[in-house]
Amino acid sequence: MSELEGRRAAWTEERGTSDEGRRREKGGSEASGDAVSRGFVAEPHWDRAVELIREADEVCLACHVAPDGDALGSMLALTQALRAMGKTCLPSFGEPFAVPGSLLFLPGQDLLVEPGRLPAVPKLMITLDAAGAERLGPLAAQAEKAAELIVIDHHASNTGFGAVRLVDPAAAATSVLVDELIRRLGVPLDRDIALGLYAGLASDTGSFRYPCTTPQVHELAARLIAAGVRPEAVGRELWDRAPFGYLQVLAGALAKARLERDAAGGFGLVWTTITRADREAQCVPYDALEGVIDQLRRADEAEVAVVCKETDRGDWYVSTRSKGLVDVGQACVAMGGGGHYNAAAFTAAGDPADLIDRLRAHLHGPHLHDAA
Numbered sequence: 571m572s573e574l575e576g577r578r579a580a581w582t583e584e585r586g587t588s589d590e591g592r593r594r595e596k597g598g599s600e601a602s603g604d605a606v607s608r609g610f611v612a613e614p615h616w617d618r619a620v621e622l623i624r625e626a627d628e629v630c631l632a633c634h635v636a637p638d639g640d641a642l643g644s645m646l647a648l649t650q651a652l653r654a655m656g657k658t659c660l661p662s663f664g665e666p667f668a669v670p671g672s673l674l675f676l677p678g679q680d681l682l683v684e685p686g687r688l689p690a691v692p693k694l695m696i697t698l699d700a701a702g703a704e705r706l707g708p709l710a711a712q713a714e715k716a717a718e719l720i721v722i723d724h725h726a727s728n729t730g731f732g733a734v735r736l737v738d739p740a741a742a743a744t745s746v747l748v749d750e751l752i753r754r755l756g757v758p759l760d761r762d763i764a765l766g767l768y769a770g771l772a773s774d775t776g777s778f779r780y781p782c783t784t785p786q787v788h789e790l791a792a793r794l795i796a797a798g799v800r801p802e803a804v805g806r807e808l809w810d811r812a813p814f815g816y817l818q819v820l821a822g823a824l825a826k827a828r829l830e831r832d833a834a835g836g837f838g839l840v841w842t843t844i845t846r847a848d849r850e851a852q853c854v855p856y857d858a859l860e861g862v863i864d865q866l867r868r869a870d871e872a873e874v875a876v877v878c879k880e881t882d883r884g885d886w887y888v889s890t891r892s893k894g895l896v897d898v899g900q901a902c903v904a905m906g907g908g909g910h911y912n913a914a915a916f917t918a919a920g921d922p923a924d925l926i927d928r929l930r931a932h933l934h935g936p937h938l939h940d941a942a
């Protein structure tokens with residue numbers, strides 16, 4: 571056993587705390603629901619959401635900007651369920667209004683409308699996978715003015731916006747909550763709806779490997795597969811394909827990665843940067859870089875992995891991952907961003923080395939953090 575593994579094992583034993591337990595602590599609710607997916611959503615919120623949707627003719631939907639598999643998959647699944655109920659749906663997301671290449675397989679994206687087509691004051695709006703209204707980009711204005719707003723989310727950093735809140739930090743994905751809503755609306759899962767939900771579930775559980783992968787997650791996956799989802803096809807689309815240029819960008823990012831064994835409370839930090847020029851040289855779009863951090867975080871010597879990606883605007887999107895001992899969520903919140911205990915991000919301008927310097931100051935080992 572390496573020194574790092576030894577310290578990790580000792581800490582886990584001493585604390586006797588599971589990741590699930592720690593995530594629940596962070597939720598800060600005393601709710602005693604049975605199923606994990608329902609632990610934090612108060613029953614009147616489910617009832618009110620169902621009532622508002624039943625009464626509505628038109629529903630505006632918005633997921634967070636630069637949507638991932640959970641944001642877009644959840645929104646398209648719910649859109650198709652609402653259409654099956656006869657509702658007019660206006661699903662969208664803020665600029666840049668382009669579906670990432672890895673999500674072009676999702677059914678229902680022909681239903682997407684440009685953000686400018688949403689009414690200025692929606693009668694009913696539903697937001698998905700957005701921890702705060704600002705994550706909706708320009709559509710935050712509609713969310714603030716909507717006569718009725720339903721918020722569906724699972725981020726511990728959720729700001730508390732919206733009157734009807736289907737928000738559960740213990741849920742593995744927003745799609746877990748959308749599945750529950752669709753069940754309560756009485757719409758059967760068809761293959762296309764199931765595919766959106768499965769994309770969300772597979773994305774946010776890291777292909778069923780993260781600590782949020784509960785028995786309930788696998789039970790939902792089983793129902794989605796029974797509805798016609800082919801896991802191997804989804805897996806290939808989400809993770810197992812890329813243009814050759816991506817491999818070149820990945821190689822460059824790994825070649826310049828830095829390992830800092832003493833950082834993150836002595837548990838180790840590995841980080842790298844990808845400039846706009848790096849990817850433009852290979853004709854790789856920004857949204858194709860999501861998987862780089864999954865390669866970087868394999869480094870045994872580092873508890874925390876960080877990838878700084880220069881956006882098309884010239885600022886930096888900083889993705890962070892923890893293996894479980896360091897709360898990168900609070901670190902990213904301190905940097906003006908948000909996310910989960912094990913996966914979080916922030917956006918900032920400046921020199922990436924300076925951003926890492928500032929971030930490093932917020933990366934504490936578990937003892938320091940617990941004492942804080």
Ligand SMILES: [Mn+2]
Binds near residue numbers: 724743744
């Ligand atoms: Mn999510």
